[in-house]
Amino acid sequence: MTAVTRMLALGRAELILLGRNRLALYTALLMPPLMVWAMRSSIGGIDGLDLGEAGMSVDETAMTAGFGFVLLFVVHQNLVSAYVARREELVLKRLRCGEARDPEILAGTALPAVLISVAQCALLxxxxxxxxxxxxxxxxxxxxxxxxxxIVVCAALAAVTSAWARSVESAQLVTLPLFLVSLMGSGMVVPLELLPGPVASACELLPLSPAVALLRGGWLGGMGAHEAGGHVLAALAWTGVAVFAVNRWFRWEPRR
Structure with a gap:
């Protein structure tokens, strides 16, 4: 078997397990559109929030934020639970005894979440x-x-975050910091153009800020090559940091 066929086999097995976990499946499929609907219904009523100053409408803000919700729910949150569950069940430890290398195991486990996130973004x-x-x-x-x-940043951060969770139940808690920080500071709800200069500059350094900026700028237009290149470099930097953290702290055996 080649590396690709091994990852596809792992991805197929993970997809079957995801289909048997109704809660994880419903969270991955239903939460992003529900969050978009809730955001579209409520964001227009926020006092003092004038999206026109950022050149956006409520519908454009809600729709582009939907991509961020897909990344957070389908990729990050779902993968943290998957990595923790496979670790505690000794699945990861047994896989390391076979032909698959560590990156293949992690990528194969992440494959269903990646495919679902791409499909959901296309539907959005x-x-x-x-x-x-x-x-x-x-x-x-x-x-x-x-x-x-x-997707790459969220998948790598999911592998890092899984090291902090002792069980599948606690995996839901360790994903909250990234969710809350990204929701409030990555431009998903409030565009960074509407924030004070120092606050906006700090929020641009958050893990999902470059991806959200590229998604929004690519959809609505108005983003120059220099600005787009800066966001790409920032996202690549976060990817490098996350990959280093995975190599350093990812746990392959149960936390007992």
Whole structure:
């Protein structure tokens, strides 16, 4: 077997296990659209929030934020639970005794979440154009770059975060910090252009901020090559940090 066939086999097995876990499956499939609907219904009523100053509408903000919700729920939260469950069941330890290398095991486990996130983003894009009427993406290349980099960053951070969880139940708690920080400070709800200068500069350094900026700038347009390059480099830097942390702290055996 080649590395690709081994990862596909692991991904198929993980997809079967995901289908048997109704709670994880419902969270991955239903939470992102529900969050988009809730955000669209409530964001217009926030006092003092004028999205027009950022050149955006409520529908455009809700739709582009939906990509961020997919990254957080489908990729990060789902993968943390998967890595913890496989670790505590000694699945990861047994896999290391076979032909698969460590990166293949991690990538194969993440494969179903990656495929589901891509499919959900595609559905959100279609819904945004046909239902919300936000228009087609101005720069599909930036949208693709933001989605790919966001998936890679969230998957790597999920592997790191799983080291802090002692059980599948506690895995839901350790994902909250990244969710809350990204929700409030990565431009998903409030565009960074509306924040004070120092606060916006600090929020640009958060893990998901570059991916959200690329997704939003690619969809709505107006992002120059220099600005896009800066976001790409920031996302790559976070990827490097996360990969280093995985190599250093990821746990392959149960925490007992």
């Amino acid at each position: 894009a279609v819904a945004g154009v046909t239902w919300l009427g936000v228009g087609a993406p101005a720069r599909p290349d930036l949208v693709s770059a933001g989605l790919i980099l966001g």
